[in-house]
Amino acid sequence: MGCCASLFIYIVDYLREMNAVCLRTIRDPWITYMQVRHPNILSFLHSTEAETFDGSSTKVTIYIVTEPVMPLSEKIKELGLEGLFFDYALSISAWDEYYAWGLHQIAKAVSFLNNDCKLTMECEVLLGILVDGEIRGFLFRIQHKEVHGNVCLASVVVTQTLDWKLHAFDVLSEFDGHSEAATGPLLQYEWLVGSQYKPMELLKSDWAAIRKSPPWAIDSWGLGCLIYELFSGMRLGKTEELRNTASIPKSLLPDYQRLLSSMPARRLNTSKLIENSGEFL
Incomplete structure (x- = not known):
């Protein structure tokens, strides 16, 4: 079977x-x-x-x-239309509770990538020494934190047990703020990210500013976009819509605004979002 x-x-x-x-x-x-x-x-x-x-x-x-999943956007429609959550029609407070738990899960995933995920990559250095007819070198291992680069509603899927999972790793890139030569999918394929989801430094392709920013700066902005899309009930059409905070829960509003700071260095680290938002998350 x-x-x-x-x-x-x-x-x-x-x-x-x-x-x-x-x-x-x-x-x-x-x-x-x-x-x-x-x-x-x-x-x-x-x-x-x-x-x-x-x-x-x-x-x-x-x-x-x-593992088997479906897009969060489809699951929201399914639950809203059929009232399957806890076997009764969802009230506003129940929706908020489910969104809060889901955001907590995604915030932990993003924080893991930006703060804790240190994937080891093997690199080969050629020494130019000819041994048995071959140029020999040696391998060394380096560790980098990661940037998802495209956090939004479309990058979240839901399991059969209604848990939220982060996916859509098309531009997942290592973050190395100390190397001006650092490259990766985000740098080469940033056009895969919708312009409405890009913070200003990414929209301008200001890689010097990005390298000087904290590793969480881009993904914190994306998490702010996700929060907007969840509580507004609409896909983000343009960046300016993020200023409309009428649908954002008051308990989450201060952190939402810090996630979307125009200054990358001042954006809220998602690890702090988890710590600060106990009342909501």
């Missing part, structure tokens, strides 16, 4: 002239995601990929198998 699972399909078209480094950059977020283990991050089960050739281009299809 087979078990239930969800399948995510990621398709990349690229010219044959693209070198292996470019293709590796495309794969890197998924490789990094496969190393992450956290109860509030979508559980990875298996992956495979296939290449097909069509004239001058190559299509790479990456298949990611995870």
Whole structure:
């Protein structure tokens, strides 16, 4: 008897002239995601990929198998229409309670990536020493914190037990504020992130400012966008809509505003959001 699972399909078209480094950059977020283990991050089960050739281009299809989930936006509609939560129609307070618990789970996932997740990456340094006809070097390991880069309603899925999980790791990147040469999917593929979800420094592609910012700055902004979308009941259409705080619970409003600070260095660390919002979360 087979078990239930969800399948995510990621398709990349690229010219044959693209070198292996470019293709590796495309794969890197998924490789990094496969190393992450956290109860509030979508559980990875298996992956495979296939290449097909069509004239001058190559299509790479990456298949990611995870625990069974559905998009949060769809689950909200399902619960609202059918009143399945606790077997009765949801009141406003019940919705708030469910949202609060879900936000707590996502805040823990984001905080883990930004503050605690130190994935070890192997790097090879070539010494230029010829041994047995081969250039030899050595491997060393470095550790970096991670930036999700696209936290919003669409990056949250719900399990069969109604737990919220963070997913959508298309631009997941290491954060190394000390290296001006640091690169990653967020830098090369920031166009995958909707402009309405970008803080000003990302919208302007100001990488110097981003490197000087705390590792949580971009994802804290994204968490603010998620909060807006949850309580307004609408997808964020443009950044200016974040100023409309009428739907934000009063107990959450101060932290919501700090998450969306125009100054990256002043944005609330999601670990502090968890600590500060005991009354709501």
